[in-house]
Amino acid sequence: MSHELILEAVNALKGHKVMIIGDLMLDHYLMGGVERISPEAPVPVVRVEQESYLLGGAGNVARNIADLGGKPLLIGAVGTDGNGSVLENLCNQAGLSTRLIQDGSRPTTVKTRIIAHNQQVVRVDQERVGPLSPAELDTLFVILEENLPDYPVVILSDYGKGFISREFMDRFMPLVKNRATPPMVLVDPKTVNYDLYQGVDLLTPNTKEASEGANLPVSDQESVIDAGRAIFRRLGCRNLLITLGPDGMALFEGEGAVRHIPTFARKVFDVTGAGDTVIATTGLALAAGMDLLTACTLANYAAGVVVAQVGAATATPEDLRETVGELPEPQVTYWQE
Numbered sequence: 001m002s003h004e005l006i007l008e009a010v011n012a013l014k015g016h017k018v019m020i021i022g023d024l025m026l027d028h029y030l031m032g033g034v035e036r037i038s039p040e041a042p043v044p045v046v047r048v049e050q051e052s053y054l055l056g057g058a059g060n061v062a063r064n065i066a067d068l069g070g071k072p073l074l075i076g077a078v079g080t081d082g083n084g085s086v087l088e089n090l091c092n093q094a095g096l097s098t099r100l101i102q103d104g105s106r107p108t109t110v111k112t113r114i115i116a117h118n119q120q121v122v123r124v125d126q127e128r129v130g131p132l133s134p135a136e137l138d139t140l141f142v143i144l145e146e147n148l149p150d151y152p153v154v155i156l157s158d159y160g161k162g163f164i165s166r167e168f169m170d171r172f173m174p175l176v177k178n179r180a181t182p183p184m185v186l187v188d189p190k191t192v193n194y195d196l197y198q199g200v201d202l203l204t205p206n207t208k209e210a211s212e213g214a215n216l217p218v219s220d221q222e223s224v225i226d227a228g229r230a231i232f233r234r235l236g237c238r239n240l241l242i243t244l245g246p247d248g249m250a251l252f253e254g255e256g257a258v259r260h261i262p263t264f265a266r267k268v269f270d271v272t273g274a275g276d277t278v279i280a281t282t283g284l285a286l287a288a289g290m291d292l293l294t295a296c297t298l299a300n301y302a303a304g305v306v307v308a309q310v311g312a313a314t315a316t317p318e319d320l321r322e323t324v325g326e327l328p329e330p331q332v333t334y335w336q337e
Contacts, residue, residue: 068315
């Protein structure tokens, strides 16, 4: 795949629409240094020098799409608490269109990461897991029926917090499939919910998630192909993209064709949010009319940009152009055809 084709793809992303539905959360970072061990317990004392908040979960997917020039619509739930207000303000600052359901029965999901000298020391989660109430689910589907006609691609960002549930999928998939022109449905999976994703257009598990979804070990090319086939048999999905970390990606366009896309990361500091970047870039590229291989290749470049930064980062078109210009043309190869 030539640099010219990839650069054309980057330029074509602007202005296209993607709907993101899923678990919305707030990423809270406390960053500083360690100079001593606590006298109270054998743990480091982190002297906080910087505090920040970022959109996490489905919000990070939406932020990735916006920063690439797309027009995301973010649909999720927040608590009626201070953290929910912080999250809504971050959405506004990022220029995101949102339809947020306020849920007074549980707190806004918050992940606090304490980082010292660019290394994560500990993560603290504040959350309550469970599906939406019947009334909230009805509200959600009013929102979906109003907006689905305008969005050619829908991303389900499932972090296992309950927004993507059996009750949701039993109503959502028929709603999509009964449309005259159904949108493409992409899923970033959570292992506990695998059986909910029957018949989706693209699933994007990492190696661990693919192994758990297939109930097979994944360690080399042959085992990746075996796991992919097992996931197709289990879910009947149309396509599958297994992200392999430093080994790139395996793209299954149906069971019969498997292609390997090499990694484009120059350095890796933090893989936080890399899966969000992959599905966001892929979804936006598909909304722009690109074929699946081009979309996934572009997503691989974007992932290479964000893992070189600390925290849940995003890639911009300028980042992608710079990365494409600095690296050799990708050598995509068939693992099976």
